[in-house]
Amino acid sequence: MADGDPTALVTAAAGGDTQAWNALVERYAPLVHATCRRWRLDAADAADVSQTVWLRLVENLPKLREPKALPGWLMTTAAHECTRFYRSRQRERPDDLTSLLDRTPADDTDPVDAGLIRDELHAAMRVAFAELPERCRTLFSLLMTDPPAAYTEISTRLAMPCGAIGPTRSRCLDRLRRSAALQTLIADAGHAVRR
Template sequence: MHCEPEHSGGGKKYGWQLPASDPRPLHVVECGSALRAFSGENRERPLSDSYLVKACLQGDEEAWSALINKYKNLIFSIPIKYRFSQEDAADIFQAVCADLISELAKLRKPKALAGWLIQVTSHKCIQRKRQAERYDSQEQGFSEPAAAAHEIPENVFLQVQAEQILREAIQELSPRCRELVRMLFFEHPSRPYQQIAEQLGIATGSIGFIRGRCLEKLRRRLEKMGFE
């Protein structure tokens, strides 16, 4: 399993790419073709982390692709929140992927994977900032800055965690609801109802009703997942 974006050539084998190539907001980019092939386009619920981790440890390359596709937006969003450039964020993304591959066998509880990824990615961001500050200080002839506490800001942790819960809840909706929610709330500029109706193959007048049902399903799923 190589941690390389699809457009660089290395990721084509696994069917995934960096989320930065998608113009939509990071938290709503859907999983790629590998996950759809692995879990089924119309599957009611995505495959669990426990299932994917077990398959990964057994050497299943499609499971690796599915797992990384599931969490690529979570990983990539963290360096963006730390105000890194897209290029630096991509480097951090690759480093976290490498850690995931080498350390996954040590993970005792697959349910803790999201939190582990947040911790690892944030630590790499902090380390990279320290290195940049140290380099700038040496270039300017100043003494090295005092090391900052190796902690993740609570607001960053909570925001990234909430975004991942939202991604997973949306992924659990039916394909039509997922697409409707994406077009209504995450496309900029938003499409007119007529275009949405044509895309989904439904009557324009039914969008409001379907929207209400989909949002209620999403609300229940978020509530069940502890989203606040």
């Protein structure tokens, strides 16, 4: 279960495996929470809406069509539940202008918002990293030490010729970039620009 793809965890959780569920929570809860925060929910509201997102996942586990795309599903569901939250608050307090103003996700030209956006990016990166094959994770861990491990050491640790390290590094980075979590962020940013 240490490896990558969430499909096995989703299948096991749908079948009643509590440990698999807890493993999904461990890996993805920070991303759901960071997305709610990026929608400018305060700490208490972000906690409530996060919990609702996980409820939606429990309800939909058996029919989740693409378990591999789970991070994207979670982020989209979080955005949907945040929108619902704002609409219900607007109805309860129609005169509360802030509830209208707050309806847009954070904007990165504002310094406070920039922190929320960075937190979400970091959460998405950690998810994308966790989903990588073990070989890529080991390689990145070696490259991220300070100072970075020498190619000869990496070559020994990964049983890989020195000449293969560069191409493997770029394949692994490409995989990271194509992860569902980061692709969902990129798609969202595209919407933001068009808005």
